Each structure stands twice: as C-alpha cells, then as structure tokens.
Amino acid sequence: MARTGRRPGGGSGTQEAILDAARAAFSESGYDGATIRGIAGKAGVDPALVHHYYGTKEQLFVAAMELPFDPSSVLPAILEPGLDGIGERIVRLMVTIWDSAGDYNPFAALLRSAMTQEKAATMFREFATRAIFANVVKAIDADRPELRTGMVASQMAGLIMTRYLLKLPAMVQATPDELVAGIGPTLQRYLTAPLDLPSG
Amino acid sequence: MARTGRRPGGGSGTQEAILDAARAAFSESGYDGATIRGIAGKAGVDPALVHHYYGTKEQLFVAAMELPFDPSSVLPAILEPGLDGIGERIVRLMVTIWDSAGDYNPFAALLRSAMTQEKAATMFREFATRAIFANVVKAIDADRPELRTGMVASQMAGLIMTRYLLKLPAMVQATPDELVAGIGPTLQRYLTAPLDLPSG
Numbered sequence: 001m002a003r004t005g006r007r008p009g010g011g012s013g014t015q016e017a018i019l020d021a022a023r024a025a026f027s028e029s030g031y032d033g034a035t036i037r038g039i040a041g042k043a044g045v046d047p048a049l050v051h052h053y054y055g056t057k058e059q060l061f062v063a064a065m066e067l068p069f070d071p072s073s074v075l076p077a078i079l080e081p082g083l084d085g086i087g088e089r090i091v092r093l094m095v096t097i098w099d100s101a102g103d104y105n106p107f108a109a110l111l112r113s114a115m116t117q118e119k120a121a122t123m124f125r126e127f128a129t130r131a132i133f134a135n136v137v138k139a140i141d142a143d144r145p146e147l148r149t150g151m152v153a154s155q156m157a158g159l160i161m162t163r164y165l166l167k168l169p170a171m172v173q174a175t176p177d178e179l180v181a182g183i184g185p186t187l188q189r190y191l192t193a194p195l196d197l198p199s200g
Numbered sequence: 201m202a203r204t205g206r207r208p209g210g211g212s213g214t215q216e217a218i219l220d221a222a223r224a225a226f227s228e229s230g231y232d233g234a235t236i237r238g239i240a241g242k243a244g245v246d247p248a249l250v251h252h253y254y255g256t257k258e259q260l261f262v263a264a265m266e267l268p269f270d271p272s273s274v275l276p277a278i279l280e281p282g283l284d285g286i287g288e289r290i291v292r293l294m295v296t297i298w299d300s301a302g303d304y305n306p307f308a309a310l311l312r313s314a315m316t317q318e319k320a321a322t323m324f325r326e327f328a329t330r331a332i333f334a335n336v337v338k339a340i341d342a343d344r345p346e347l348r349t350g351m352v353a354s355q356m357a358g359l360i361m362t363r364y365l366l367k368l369p370a371m372v373q374a375t376p377d378e379l380v381a382g383i384g385p386t387l388q389r390y391l392t393a394p395l396d397l398p399s400g
Contacts, residue, residue, distance in 0.1 A: 158358020
C-alpha cells in the first residue's frame with residue numbers, strides 16, 4: 001500500500017500522476033530546483049516509488065518531457081571512443097535522432113517553449129548544462145572547455161533550428177552524409193583544435 | 201490629395217496605416233506573396249506613396265518588422281571587401297548589432313514567432329532567402345553555394361539562439377573578440393574551403 005494512503009503504489013494512474021507532477025515541478029522550479037522528493041510529494045507517492053519507476057532525476061526529466069533520447073545513454077556512444085572523430089559522431093547521431101522523430105517531436109516543442117518563455121528557457125538551459133554539457137566539458141582536453149562546449153551547442157542548436165524548425169530549403173535538402181561532412185569538422189575544431197583566441 | 205479620397209497623402213497616420221497593412225500582408229501571404237500594390241490597397245493609399253515612404257518591398261519589410269538592420273545596407277560591408285576574412289566580418293557585425301539591441305529587440309520577436317508559427321516561419325524563410333541568402337550565394341566562388349550558405353545560416357542562427365535567447369552562460373560570457381576568433385573560421389570554411397562532401 002502507498003504510504004500516503006492517497007494513491008495505490010502502482011499502475012499507470014500513479015505513473016501519470018508522477019509525470020504530471022514532474023512536468024509541473026520542472027516548469028515551475030527549473031531543472032536544478034526540482035527535486036524527486038518534491039515531485040513525489042506533489043504526486044502523493046513515496047520518493048522511492050519515483051526512483052523505482054523512473055530512475056534518476058535526469059531520467060525522470062527525459063520521461064516527463066518525452067525527449068527522443070536520454071543523454072545518459074547516448075553520450076557514452078559519443079564520448080567513449082575518444083576525441084578522434086567526435087565531431088562527425090555528434091552530427092550523425094543528432095541528425096539520425098531528429099530525422100527519425102518525424103512530425104511528432106516533443107523535443108521540438110520543448111525547444112520552442114525555451115525560445116519563447118523565460119521559465120522554459122531556464123529549465124532547458126539547466127537540463128542541458130547538467131545532463132549534456134558537463135559531460136562534454138569533462139571530456140575536452142584543451143583550454144576553455146566551457147566556451148568550446150558552448151560553441152558546439154550553438155552549431156547544433158542552429159542545425160536543428162534551420163533543418164527542423166525554420167526548414168531552410170538548403171538545410172532540409174542536405175543528406176545526413178553531407179551534414180556530417182560539412183558540419184562535423186566544425187565541431188571537431190571547437191572541441192580539439194587550438195582556437196587562437198585573443199589574449200586578455 | 202490622396203487618390204482614394206480615404207486617407208490624406210501624408211502624415212504619420214498614413215505611415216502607420218501602411219506599416220499595419222504591411223505587417224498583416226507579410227504575415228498572411230508570406231514575404232514572396234505580399235505585394236506593394238496589395239499593401240497600398242489595404243492601407244487605402246496609392247502604391248507610389250508606399251514606395252515614396254519606404255522604398256523597396258525589402259525596405260518596407262525591415263520598417264514594418266522593426267528589424268535592427270537593413271540587409272541591403274549591411275550586406276555590402278560584408279561582401280564588397282571580397283571573400284578574404286568574410287567569416288570574421290559576419291560574426292563581428294551580427295554580434296555588434298545584437299549586443300547593442302538590448303532588451304527591446306523586435307528581431308528576436310520575429311525569430312521566436314518563426315520558431316513557433318508556420319506562417320511566421322514561411323515569412324522569415326522567404327525574407328531571409330531573398331534579402332540575404334541570395335546575395336551570399338552569388339558571392340560564393342565554390343561548389344554547392346546554397347548548402348554553404350545554409351550552413352552559415354545554421355551557425356549564425358545557433359549563435360543568436362544560444363547567446364541571446366536561450367542565454368547559455370558560456371555563450372553569454374564570451375567576448376565579441378572571442379566569438380569572432382572562435383566562430384569566424386567556421387563561416388570562412390563554409391564559404392570558401394573544399395567541403396569534402398560525399399560523392400553521389
């Protein structure tokens with residue numbers, strides 16, 4: 001029996017209540033501010049049940065926002081082979097995920113909200129920073145890892161924006177192989193090459 | 201006297217009516233579909249008066265949307281010195297314009313609408329294609345000029361999105377000189393270097 005006595009400890013009603021509470025908490029408090037304990041309280045269940053169904057806070061976010069991929073399972077494929085060829089791997093993986101997402105794409109919806117609402121921007125920024133950027137920053141073996149990661153994020157955000165949201169014809173018509181060959185070297189340079197930044 | 205007899209041929213009331221009619225026409229019919237004649241008709245004035253106040257359709261669009269720059273006056277500064285250093289010139293100019301725009305930035309509003317509404321996306325895409333991309337494509341002296349221009353657009357869209365809309369800390373904290381040194385070479389390569397695209 002559920003500790004609170006308000007909800008049975010299983011079944012899809014409980015899971016929906018947890019996801020609803022999670023969406024509300026992430027939107028309201030941001031990714032950093034939301035807690036499993038607070039979400040459990042709002043859903044009227046024990047925190048252990050939230051962990052049981054959804055794992056970590058990151059995995060709960062992925063489930064609640066219906067993201068097409070879980071960074072914690074995708075990043076190893078990008079990072080573990082090392083920095084050699086990492087630029088091309090990032091482009092190929094993201095284009096594969098987005099090309100196959102089709103018209104129903106909750107990640108696009110999240111990105112749209114993040115562009116238009118301050119709270120959604122905070123939530124998106126915090127999630128991307130903790131779940132994605134922090135791991136990329138750690139993998140970089142060069143100066144200015146945060147700036148390098150930010151520039152990678154800028155190119156990838158722009159690729160997604162122009163190919164999938166604004167639908168610029170040249171970017172829609174490009175094949176995945178062309179995008180890998182064209183944009184992969186950009187990311188490779190951002191992550192591994194000397195940047196020749198101005199001093200001071 | 202105004203030909204139509206409905207509005208006096210001058211004064212700020214007429215100019216406001218023209219801008220209102222222009223915004224409605226561009227939103228409804230897209231940039232390509234809207235005409236000076238149709239906008240004049242909707243505003244109840246002679247088309248010559250629209251040209252008199254606002255010049256070309258492109259200049260009318262810039263005025264109606266309150267864009268922070270007019271591509272027809274900005275592009276020569278980028279394109280006329282030639283392809284040498286063009287990547288850095290693009291980044292420096294865009295960062296200068298956006299950094300100085302501050303919180304009141306109608307271009308950001310336009311970009312947000314284009315991300316969220318199909319009709320605004322069409323309008324934005326058509327305007328960018330006619331007023332900006334077409335001129336860049338003509339200046340490129342290499343294979344695949346449309347794809348090259350599209351990749352430049354993707355990096356610049358992502359720079360704007362991450363620095364000014366999503367406000368990723370690493371991209372907000374970067375100085376203009378760092379962005380020029382970091383991202384300029386990307387655009388330079390997209391515009392001028394061999395791309396090693398897959399054949400077929």
